[in-house]
Amino acid sequence: MRYSEDAIEEVRMKNDIVDVISGYVKLQKKGSNYFGLCPFHNEKSPSFSVSPGKQMYYCFGCGAGGNAITFVMEYENYSFSEALKVLADRAGVKLPVQEYSKEARAQEDLRATLLEINKLAASYFYYQLKNPQGELGYKYLRDRELSDDTIVRFGLGYSNKTSDDLYRFLKGKGYDDAILKQTGLVTIEERGTYDKFWNRVMFPIMDVNNRVIGFGGRVMGTGEPKYLNSPETKLFDKSRNLYGLNYARLSREKYILICEGYMDVIAMHQAGFTNAVASLGTAFTLQHAQLLKRYTDKVILTYDSDGAGIKAALRAIPILKEVGMSIRVLNMQPYKDPDDFIKNLGADAFQERIKEARNSFLYEIDVLKKDYKMDDPEQKTAFYNQVAKKLLEFPEALERENYLEAVSREFFINYEDLKRLVNRLGASLGTAGTASRGEEEKGFKGQKKKDKEDGVKQSQRLLLTWLIENPVLFDKIHGVITPEDFIEELYYNVARMVFDGHAAGTLNPAEILNHFINDDDQYRAVAGLFHASLNESLNNEEQKKAFSETIMKVKKNSLDYASRHAEGIEELQRIIKEQAALKDLNISLD
Structure with missing residues (x-):
């Protein structure tokens, strides 16, 4: 609704x-x-x-x-x-009751019931951990040096050795088999009923709003699989959730640490690194990256230092780049994972490693180099060719040039030789390579066009800010500027509401923002308009000149746009007259 x-x-x-x-x-x-x-x-x-x-x-x-x-x-x-x-x-405002279709209501009721059952299950597992039957699980967690406070914070628990323990508990609470089958907590078959998790330390998986949506379990002993996650349910999609994000999103750090498993996340949080998350028994996905992008644009990969961890990092880097993340990779050596590192060297040493984390592209080159014997001329040449191919992944000439310099410096490769190799390889592959003079000129012209477009937007944005901050300016532009002169669609929509609100005497920026609340980029842009302020007094000569020039730019751009889209000779003639009259336009703040 x-x-x-x-x-x-x-x-x-x-x-x-x-x-x-x-x-x-x-x-x-x-x-x-x-x-x-x-x-x-x-x-x-x-x-x-x-x-x-x-x-x-x-x-x-x-x-x-x-x-x-x-x-x-x-x-x-x-x-x-x-x-x-x-x-x-x-x-104390009573909202209208939401009216659902029968099917929608059933889905909402199902989700609410599944959340209720998961919460009950999490409480039950925690209860078992703190009682004699959970001694094995509790000892495991304490041996891993987790404090009682940490166990409580993450709601850790234990599933008993009895294979239908949880099922009988939930049945006793009045839930029938039809709903229990959809929780992912039990398996109900003709041959019998048994719990999904038994004889395992339990890790409740929470969404960002601290609701239990699934579970992970670590087996006690030598059973397989070692770690087991809930299956996909109406609540749980492991490719769209990250363990620990409910806490990490509230961290005041500018970056998020990505690691491999539950214990790494928990150990890092206990050590004070509350911005750590992990994927849930699956490879890092684009959905994970998009989820993280809502909270940060910087990540540090803290995957295990073994072969599997290196492969996981190499898979994650291009995915994170796709959503515009800045990525660095932490060196865990001589330890395998963050948990071992922190236990042996401490939190301060781990913080230093964070500061020293490797640029992700240079890390990829580090890994690439390990496949070549640099004392063999043939393999050394092959390595240089692979480096050149990697450099061609950067579409922007400036960024490619910066990395070319960094690779040359870091790996002791002659800069000019590497640059020639990149250019030659780029030409043979039909890609950009390092820009030729012709391409640079083309890029310069393209940049001039982009600068002009940015200037048009800036003028419209600036004028809207002036009008919002100083409604008296509406009198100055009356008969000259209308909402239709804001040719950017977003600014036109805002201008229309601002002009209407001013005319009605009800200009309300916070109410206007409600119209853009479903589009994150738009509401940020509009909020920026409404919260900007003028740096100079309106009596300042420079401010007066800037205001007049802004009016002229907005009107000129509006007429230029209209002339390009004119329908018929009469309309075009009218626009030409207005363009000619611009030279006599005199807008003053006095």
């Missing part, structure tokens, strides 16, 4: 943004706004601003911005409906 705009706005208006955000962030009043440390990135000096007048927040450091609803969505990782319900309850 989609809530009406009136219902959404009622919830927003009854939740003062300063009160809402103060529940999460310590704010201090400075002038008309409040400031605090941004909860969405790590910073030492407050750049997170909350405006009670606009009922909006904006971080000048990372660009996060929005209203009370989007803040709860981003901080809690809630959907729009979930955030709206939380704020509605907070303000």
